[in-house]
Amino acid sequence: MIKSTLGLLILLLSGALHAHTISGTITNQDNTPLSGVGVYNKNTGNYTYSNNAGAFSLANVSINDRIYFYSLGFKNKELLITESQLDIPLNIVLEEAAVSLDQVVLVSNINAMSSFVNVDVKSDPVKSSQEILRKVPGLIIGQHAGGGKAEQIFLRGFDIDHGTDIAINVDGLPVNMVSHAHGQGYADMHFIIPETIDNIDFGKGPYYADKSNFNTAGYVDLTTKKTLDKNVVSMEVGKYNTLRGLGMLKLLESDDDNAYLASEYLISDGVFESPQNFNRINIMGRYNHTDDAGNEVNLTASHFQSKWDASGQIPQRAVDNGSIGRFGAIDDTEGAIPAVPTYW
Numbered sequence: 129m130i131k132s133t134l135g136l137l138i139l140l141l142s143g144a145l146h147a148h149t150i151s152g153t154i155t156n157q158d159n160t161p162l163s164g165v166g167v168y169n170k171n172t173g174n175y176t177y178s179n180n181a182g183a184f185s186l187a188n189v190s191i192n193d194r195i196y197f198y199s200l201g202f203k204n205k206e207l208l209i210t211e212s213q214l215d216i217p218l219n220i221v222l223e224e225a226a227v228s229l230d231q232v233v234l235v236s237n238i239n240a241m242s243s244f245v246n247v248d249v250k251s252d253p254v255k256s257s258q259e260i261l262r263k264v265p266g267l268i269i270g271q272h273a274g275g276g277k278a279e280q281i282f283l284r285g286f287d288i289d290h291g292t293d294i295a296i297n298v299d300g301l302p303v304n305m306v307s308h309a310h311g312q313g314y315a316d317m318h319f320i321i322p323e324t325i326d327n328i329d330f331g332k333g334p335y336y337a338d339k340s341n342f343n344t345a346g347y348v349d350l351t352t353k354k355t356l357d358k359n360v361v362s363m364e365v366g367k368y369n370t371l372r373g374l375g376m377l378k379l380l381e382s383d384d385d386n387a388y389l390a391s392e393y394l395i396s397d398g399v400f401e402s403p404q405n406f407n408r409i410n411i412m413g414r415y416n417h418t419d420d421a422g423n424e425v426n427l428t429a430s431h432f433q434s435k436w437d438a439s440g441q442i443p444q445r446a447v448d449n450g451s452i453g454r455f456g457a458i459d460d461t462e463g464a465i466p467a468v469p470t471y472w
Contacts, residue, residue, distance in 0.1 A: 291315030
């Protein structure tokens with residue numbers, strides 16, 4: 129009995145001496161920290177992910193274990209653990225690669241559909257933050273009062289109105305208004321400058337308890353960029369006296385601190401016979417600080433204002449008898465309620 133107990137203790141002690149925890153940071157070739165990178169021990173099956181600062185920590189690692197590092201858009205990297213690597217922080221550099229299915233590793237912690245939608249967002253950008261909702265498979269939006277009002281949303285057989293049955297969040301902040309004249313949960317996303325959107329996460333189906341109120345049919349979580357790759361100034365013109373200006377400028381850039389300012393101005397008369405006289409202005413500033421431990425502080429300030437003459441709703445009989453055209457109006461002085469400025 130004593131010999132068996134002693135042997136078991138020696139075995140456990142031997143395992144404890146040979147199992148270690150490795151840690152380090154994961155960056156791209158430009159030395160930018162990469163978050164959400166999978167770290168997988170092929171020998172033990174243990175895995176973890178890098179945090180927002182690119183830092184990771186993986187327990188129960190022994191000499192000669194094979195560690196895999198993988199992330200969508202980067203080449204997989206394999207590391208054979210040696211004795212010297214058990215005692216020092218590792219600096220893993222991933223090379224960029226074209227997106228291909230053989231690089232996708234599916235585990236229970238990954239929302240695969242959101243990953244592919246994020247690739248679509250970056251390769252096929254939109255010109256209105258409300259249009260980003262169309263990236264969610266099966267979600268349909270429609271506009272019935274010009275460009276200044278939140279769109280009508282349809283998902284999973286629900287007429288969601290303007291957000292009653294879908295929870296929408298931006299950087300963790302709820303967009304849905306608890307009480308509104310257009311219905312509980314009204315969610316106007318026009319205060320978001322679309323070029324600042326970094327990625328989108330979504331879920332469809334029965335109520336998600338962790339997403340709180342309004343997600344009867346699903347949820348959409350947007351994340352805006354913490355840093356800018358480059359300064360951007362653009363001007364676009366189009367039909368119906370449409371003009372859109374965009375400016376995104378870096379204010380601060382270092383390893384620990386980043387800040388930028390983004391602004392958008394849009395005017396348009398729309399397709400209607402009575403001009404909408406639509407105009408919208410967005411201004412957004414964001415500051416991000418990351419300490420050595422990977423903790424973050426984010427500060428965001430935003431101002432949004434728009435006004436327009438709504439297209440209104442017209443009777444079908446007036447179009448049928450020729451009194452007005454499809455894009456006409458019964459009362460072109462109907463106007464619209466200006467959007468309320470929004471601050472974060």
